[in-house]
Amino acid sequence: xxxxxxxxxxxxxxxxxxxxxxxxxxxxxxxxxxxxxxxxxxxxxxxxxxxxxxxxxxx
Numbered sequence: 001x002x003x004x005x006x007x008x009x010x011x012x013x014x015x016x017x018x019x020x021x022x023x024x025x026x027x028x029x030x031x032x033x034x035x036x037x038x039x040x041x042x043x044x045x046x047x048x049x050x051x052x053x054x055x056x057x058x059x
Contacts, residue, residue: 025051 014022031044034053044050 027051 008024011022011024025047027046027048029047031046031048031050033041034044034050034057036042036053036057042053044053
């Protein structure tokens with residue numbers, strides 16, 4: 001789940017209820033290198049672009 005001010009309360013509540021597999025994702029946080037096809041790596045600006053780049057590689 002994307003975590004920002006309004007969403008952080010949702011994440012906290014899901015954890016209180018004991019829901020499994022709740023993961024916070026700070027989309028504005030630092031991105032890591034992303035794999036596209038084969039050994040091609042792409043540097044990303046933030047976590048949002050890293051996730052989109054990874055999705056492009058999976059497709």
